[in-house]
Amino acid sequence: MQLTGTFRSELRPLAKIPTSCQLSLLRYSSDGSLLLAAGRDGRIHRWRLPSAGLPAPAGDGKTVTAGPAEVLAPWTGHNGWVSSLEISADGQFLVSADTWGRLACRAPSSDSEQPVWEHAEAHAGWLRALAVNANGSCLASCGSDGIVRLWNPADGTLLRQFSAGGQDLYSLACHPDGVRLAVGDLRGGIRIFDLRDGSLLLTWEAAEFYRLSYIQEVGGVRWLAWNGVGSVLAAAGCIPENGGFVQGIPALQLISATDGAVIQQLRLGDNQDGFVHQVLWHPQDYWMGVCSGQPGRGRFFLHRIGAETPFCQNPQPLANCHSVALHPLGRQVAVLANEGTYGQQKSMAREGIYPGNTSPIHIFELPAADPVS
Amino acid sequence: MSGSRRNSACSGSSLLRLLQLCLPLLAVGCWCCDCVSVSADELAQRIDSLLQQSFTSAQAEPGPVSDDAEFCRRVTLDLIGRIPAASELAAFLGHPDPQRRVLLVEQLLSSPEHSRRMADLFHVMLMERRGDHPEWLGFLRTSFAGQKPWDQLVREILDPQESPEQIRGAAWFITRRLEKVGQQDTDYPGLTRDIGRLFLGCDLQCAQCHDHLTISDYRQIEFQGLYTVYRNTSIRTDVKFPAVAEKPLTKKTDFMSVFDKQPLTVGPRVPFGVEQEIPQYESGREFAVAPDRAKNFPGVPKFRGLQLIAQSLPVSANRRFAENLANRLWFVMFGTGLVNPLDQLHDDNPPTHPEVLAAVADAVTAAGFRIQPILRELALTQAYQRSSAGAASERVLYQYGREKRLSAEQLLASVLTACGDGAVKVAGDSVSEAEQKRAELFVRAFGNIPGEPEFEFSPSLKAALFVLNDPLLQEQLQPGGGNLSERLALIADSGAVAELLYRAVLSRVPDAEEVQFVSDYLGQRADARRRAIGNLIWGLLASTEFCLNH
């Protein structure tokens, strides 16, 4: 399905920050002065930006500058890929996880290499998602081992753990009430737990987010996010058509928090367009999300609930978008895309020249006025 | 060895061929072309004379003529798609006229079963077990019942029309190939390739990405020019019957060899023919019949690639078109092409007997592409009448008759004829559900996988297990309704049992050894004679002799 229709508002590109490797998640610090990214090189990459956000580029408003982003020394200590990165609402804690199971906590503005606390094996294997509740009293983690663990962000003590109905947990989202936690898994299962006692409150199957193709389990609830008041849960993933290449239609389900009824199902492309990797709520009452599929395919979109199609998307083609982060002032977003050489090219590998892909960060100014709905 | 095309005056240098294709198209069915050297009537003699030359030069003698039973079975299978019933065999064997073979050929050709056989044969040849469709089958049956010439048939396939209704099913040749398989893109290259293979005898598969590495006449442009037409086609969704839609053909195809990376373009073009200029229309004026979005009707463009192909490919001036039919008809009757494989006609793959191919191709053209006269002549050659027994001694092709694979359709019809009540029933146009199921079972057991041409005899495990265990065959062996099993059970004398058994199943007279075998066996199984008879029928049905044409 092609996205059709005219967009009534536009995203204005402000800057494009090159990166040295592929990144998976972007986060702004709570004052907007830092941009942090989870690296597939096992490091947490950091940039310093003006707190108010980036200035608009001069001239025609179309050319994008690299922007005054100061590269800070990346934080090391993780292994494999940094798989998750979250900052508590009050900005005190920056928690990070990796695909080897390590969980670490730092102060976001610190320059110290050492984390405040860490657990080398917070989970067995790939630690996929982290979430911090609104008042910063609880950090939730989950991963391949199928267990949700709750920690005290201040010192890393384990508060509680519970099984979430199986293995291969992919996503977490803390409800604004600070008490409920949504957990999504590979097979399309979405569960809501009460953080206070680990009891299961609601469960439902988003079966379309999963497929068994030969012996490959494809899909998953890749991201979960609540809207501002916690009445709607957004579940992001794809409707897989096959494994291998992985062809799938990017999909978003908007679900009522009270009874799990599906309010809306969005299809955001065709079967080359892949996954909705991340979705985020904007206080001006719309969702922002990113899609990535076959190399070169991707988009960043803004969607108002109830509308047929997104009302806005990236003005120029944007390949393989994996993450979006909202500047605390709410007027700028940073989007991770992919850039690089064609995968199968030998380059000059034998001579040691074999560049990898990178994930440039695209900073956009969001549409200012409320778009006509 | 020079190719047949160079001998015949009709073709010759490729330049001459090009010129001929540029000429305004002559009426189809060129009856009196001066350059044709052989008319249909003289074809049989010409073939035998040419083959004799090959025997002489190899110092070989042609093998013996088949006996009447062998000939009767062979030609009945070839022309009406089943073995002769025992009564038909007896009638032929007892026929007093020394010209009985000629009479038999003519009788078979004029039988209503002949057109059905032709329809089945070409269905398998053209669709290669990709399923079936009642309108497509209807199209073939009606066409052959009306003795439609091949060029007209092909034209109706290449440019299918909505009406008259009895020919619209021809569209299924294209639409079946346009259907998507799973997640794959529409296989336009596959469709293009099949047009070349089946109607010109040229497999251009390897010329898609570059000039063919080993076949000099298959250049990339041959594929790409044809592809230009087919990539514009799609299946019409506004009608329930098979129908093809064409987008306006507005631009040439860009292509490049994967080897030399020179960008080239080509417009619509019959392989080995001339590129057609694409007329440019103002936007909005490209349609002869405008599309109707509300009804999902795609419209009919003024300039249509399918029409171009239909007008330029199946014509007498296109020598490859005639040679392809000649080669395939030869294959049907003789079990091997003059050029093998049947879709590799080119200068580096010369025919085994170039002059024979030329003669048959000439005759095909002279006959206006009517198939029957050609089959008649081929059936009347001495070569066709040679026995295949003793073929182990063959040193030269066509010294002996050869074995030929039987199709699932022929096998089913033959099993029913062998095991039935002896009366000859002609299959009607409408087919009951039970008959349909039976046909499907046989195709599943004996047909190749979709897309694979059925040339060689390749017995499969699937077929063996079917014959061993499937209820369908077992039912045929149960005595009842006056069928063979029942009639044999009523015969007391073992010799007479052997006689009827062999005539009914193997379409010949048993020899002494066989009569003895049957007698001995029935003697041993006197306690279970009916079952023993069933076993005897089974054993002969399962034999190689039954499942081949020889």
Added chain:
Amino acid sequence: MQLHCQSDQHQVSRRRWLGTAAAGTAAALPLFDPALHAVALQRSAKQVLFIWLDGGISQLESWDPKPNTEFGGPFRAIPTSVPGIHVSELLPQTAQQMQHLAIVRSLCTEDNAHSSGVDRIQRGDPKNRGVVYPYFGSAVTKLLGPNDSGLPPYVWIKPLSGGFMHKDAGFLGPQYGSLAFGDGKPPQNLLQHPDVSDQQQQERMEIRAFADRRYARGRRPASTDANGFVFSMGLELMQRRQLFDESTFSPADVQRYGTHDLGRHMLLARRMLEAGVQFVKVNSYGWDTHGDNFNGSYSLVRRFDQPFAALISDLAAAGLLDQVLVIAMSEFGRTPRVNGHLGRDHWPEAWSLCMAGAGVRRGIAVGSTSDNGTWVTSEPYDIGHMFHTWFSALGINSRETAWDNQGQPLPIAHEDCHPVSELLL
């Protein structure tokens, strides 16, 4: 646009298709050509299990992990039962069987396309001589000759459809093709008809044989031989139908191998080997992880690991590992570079396979790649080297044995390659 071009299959051997009088062979019926023979070999009890992971298993997520390097991906490497050899954490159970295995990490081959690559690899990518070389299975069964099992010599267990695949056999002739069991299911009509007793079946077959003997007089035996062959095969399979009967599989085995497709198929493969089938090929599809390679590998590699380890362990325990050669491979590996869809693309330049069993050294890893996995740093091996090695492991002299294709001698493995002595006992 789909490409049909299979660039190595352009040729049709003229020797096959020109019915030349001098050769005197019937070109149209190439079965059982009496002129076609290989050097006679002793009857051998050797068997082969060939596991084909179609699409390209990622060597970086399996046999040659490079954790914490630029292209190493998210997974760890784990130690195996052989000190010094590590594999990806996605092969935990296979890691415990390392003492039986030989990993080759230095494969470097030509073809990065599936359509041609699969064929080239399985046919040993010989020099282009205008003939279609047989698949490894067809070659082995031809060279080893029939064993005493009475079962079809070359069996293929695969998802989707089954049937007799004569194309595998190339110029050897269709009877050396593989008999495929779709989804490991037995072929249709395997059960004897209830109204037909064993005695009756036997009598029927005798009558059939009588008819065929009589028919074959004076004719070439190709047709009757081929037909007789499929009937015997059918009868044999009917007698062995419990091989397929899943109710006779032990629940413990089913649990250990896994209930997923590949698990079931590997268990059936073991039963086939135990019953004496000479060459068993098992196919797994879906390995072409151009997208989501890491989640994909997490699913795929682990689901290979489980039955593969079980099977190696079972073969070893039954003492069969001395006579069964086991090979697990794809048509190429995957790129170190990760693309925008988080996938890896094709990489024939440096990839791995795993082997074990008859004639093969145990507990070794041969060959090495650069730190970032992009290139082979030791002696690179083409598939020809592997064919030489495998034939040698089976007791076949790969350099002196030749096919005889109607008088045309053809090497059984690429003549520019040689057996890898490090891999052989």
